[in-house]
Structure formats: C-alpha cells, structure tokens
Amino acid sequence: MRQLLWVTLATSVLFCLWLPSARAVDSEAPFSNPQLQQRYEGLIHDFRCLVCFDESIANSDADLAADFRHQVHQMVADGKSDQEIKTFMIKRYGDFILYQPPLQPSTWVLWGGPFVLLVIGLVTLIFILRRRARMHNVEGDNA
Amino acid sequence: MKRSLFYLLPILVLGVLIALFWRGLYLNPRILPSPLIGNAVPTFNLPELRHPDSPLTQQILIGHVSLVNVWGTWCYACREEQQTLMAFSRQNVVPIYGWDYKDDRQAALAWLAQRGDPYTAVAFDASGDAAINWGVYGAPETFLIDARGIIRYKYIGPLTPDVIQNDLLPRIQALQHEGT
Numbered sequence: 001m002r003q004l005l006w007v008t009l010a011t012s013v014l015f016c017l018w019l020p021s022a023r024a025v026d027s028e029a030p031f032s033n034p035q036l037q038q039r040y041e042g043l044i045h046d047f048r049c050l051v052c053f054d055e056s057i058a059n060s061d062a063d064l065a066a067d068f069r070h071q072v073h074q075m076v077a078d079g080k081s082d083q084e085i086k087t088f089m090i091k092r093y094g095d096f097i098l099y100q101p102p103l104q105p106s107t108w109v110l111w112g113g114p115f116v117l118l119v120i121g122l123v124t125l126i127f128i129l130r131r132r133a134r135m136h137n138v139e140g141d142n143a
Numbered sequence: 144m145k146r147s148l149f150y151l152l153p154i155l156v157l158g159v160l161i162a163l164f165w166r167g168l169y170l171n172p173r174i175l176p177s178p179l180i181g182n183a184v185p186t187f188n189l190p191e192l193r194h195p196d197s198p199l200t201q202q203i204l205i206g207h208v209s210l211v212n213v214w215g216t217w218c219y220a221c222r223e224e225q226q227t228l229m230a231f232s233r234q235n236v237v238p239i240y241g242w243d244y245k246d247d248r249q250a251a252l253a254w255l256a257q258r259g260d261p262y263t264a265v266a267f268d269a270s271g272d273a274a275i276n277w278g279v280y281g282a283p284e285t286f287l288i289d290a291r292g293i294i295r296y297k298y299i300g301p302l303t304p305d306v307i308q309n310d311l312l313p314r315i316q317a318l319q320h321e322g323t
Binding site: 094 | 152172278
C-alpha cells in the first residue's frame with residue numbers, strides 16, 4: 001500500500017518536471033542577440049492566445065498564436081520597446097490580450113476582491129474567537 | 144439586532160455571488176468587444192483574390208457604407224454564412240467586401256465558383272498578418288464601415304438572416320441616412 005503511494009508520488013513529480021519541455025511550439029528563429037531573445041520570450045508569455053483563452057501565445061500551438069508570435073518577433077527585431085508592442089496589441093485586441101489584466105478602475109474588484117474577502121474572513125475569525133474567550137470567562141466566573 | 148445582521152452577511156455575500164455567476168452563465172466569453180470601433184479602418188495593401196494584379200487598399204471603403212466580411216475556406220461556420228450573405232447581397236443594400244483570411248487562393252476561388260460570390264471585391268490575406276491590424280482573431284467576423292471609413296460595428300460569428308435583420312440592417316440604414 002505504502003509502496004503504491006510512493007510510486008504515484010514519484011510519477012506525479014516526474015510528470016511535473018517533464019511538463020515544461022512539452023512547450024516546443026515556437027517556430028520563430030531565435031535572435032542571435034540573447035538580450036532580444038530574452039525580451040521576446042518574456043513578451044510572448046504576456047499575451048493571451050484568443051482562440052484558446054487559457055494559454056499564452058508562448059504555450060499555444062494554435063495558428064493564431066503563431067501569427068501573434070511572428071508579429072511580436074518582427075516588432076522586437078524592428079527595435080520596438082516592450083511597451084510599444086503591448087500598446088500595439090491592446091489597441092487592436094483590447095486589454096484582454098494581456099494575460100495579466102492591468103490595474104484600472106474596471107479591474108479593481110478583480111484585483112482587490114480577494115483581499116477584501118480575506119479581511120472579512122479575518123474580522124469574522126477575530127470576532128468569533130473573542131466571543132468564545134468571553135463566554136469561557138463567564139463560565140469560569142459561574143463555577 | 145447587531146448579531147442577526149452579522150449572521151445575515153454570509154447569506155448576502157452568497158446571494159451577490161449567485162447573481163453574478165448566474166449572469167456569467169449567459170455571457171459569451173468568446174466574443175470580445177473590439178477597441179477599434181469608432182476608429183478609421185486600418186491601412187492595408189492586399190491583392191484582390193480574383194485579380195491578383197490589382198491591389199486593394201483601405202481607399203475602397205471610403206465614400207459609402209459597407210460591410211467587410213472575414214472568411215476562409217477552412218472555416219466551417221463560413222459555409223452556413225455564405226448562403227446568408229448570398230441572399231443579402233441580392234438585396235443590394237450595401238457592398239460586401241470579403242477578406243479571405245489565412246487561405247489558399249485556388250481553394251478560395253473554387254469555393255466562390257461553387258457556392259456563389261456575394262462580394263464586391265475580396266482582399267486576399269494569405270498570411271493573416273494584415274488582419275492583425277483589424278483585431279481579427281478568427282472567422283467569420285464582420286465589420287460595418289461608414290462612408291467616412293470609420294469602423295462602426297463588429298459582429299463576431301456567422302451572420303444569420305436574424306442577425307442581419309435585427310443587428311445589421313438597422314445600423315446600416317441609420318448610417319446611410321447619416322451620409323445623405
């Protein structure tokens with residue numbers, strides 16, 4: 001029984017280690033300048049593939065992702081800055097093209113919501129704990 | 144009093160969440176609003192599908208209200224749409240320009256010969272690079288362009304007689320009135 005558990009665990013770990021190599025979809029020729037290559041690779045992780053929403057264009061083998069990678073590659077080669085490339089894509093496809101939504105009024109709830117919930121949870125917890133402590137004290141007094 | 148309010152809070156939060164998720168069920172996340180609406184059509188210079196020697200530019204879209212329909216022979220939904228477009232083009236309401244997206248010229252010509260050709264002109268965008276400037280991310284997509292060459296509306300997905308009647312036609316007629 002225990003052995004089975006270990007085998008399962010080991011396989012899962014191996015599988016996770018193997019996963020990153022599964023993304024060999026990029027067919028763009030690498031830049032000879034490693035700095036440009038690094039910027040290019042960073043950028044393609046920032047854009048969403050619009051036909052397969054939950055993948056970046058770096059990880060998707062969709063046709064559209066290949067077109068987007070080509071576009072980004074071209075713009076990096078043309079000497080465009082990261083910001084210029086992002087603005088270019090946002091102007092055509094909207095904020096949704098960014099894998100990480102920008103912080104702006106329409107996304108405040110998205111970014112802040114979890115923290116608000118956390119605070120509500122903490123306040124509730126403190127409230128309940130305090131009341132329990134108080135009830136214990138009252139019981140103690142009675143005894 | 145204060146305590147009952149406190150117990151009500153989780154139920155209230157749950158209620159709000161249910162309402163939001165319920166609404167979310169009926170939204171189509173595949174349809175992205177185009178940020179290009181209200182902007183001039185992007186510049187392009189592409190060969191005409193049937194007359195490769197005569198290039199098409201954004202100039203053809205200026206001076207009249209028109210539709211630009213993005214399609215491709217690889218696109219399954221475009222088959223159904225083609226029949227709707229054929230019927231609509233016979234009504235001669237607006238010129239319909241085709242944008243043959245990521246396609247093969249021979250296949251596209253065969254498609255039009257076989258199924259009918261509703262297009263006034265067809266821009267042939269074999270690589271799909273020019274379509275990026277239009278914010279195209281699939282086919283079919285249809286843009287409504289006013290007489291000044293401004294993108295006024297975008298419909299994502301196949302046009303049906305119902306969509307033409309209820310979504311497109313009223314907008315087209317309003318724009319045509321605007322022009323006169």
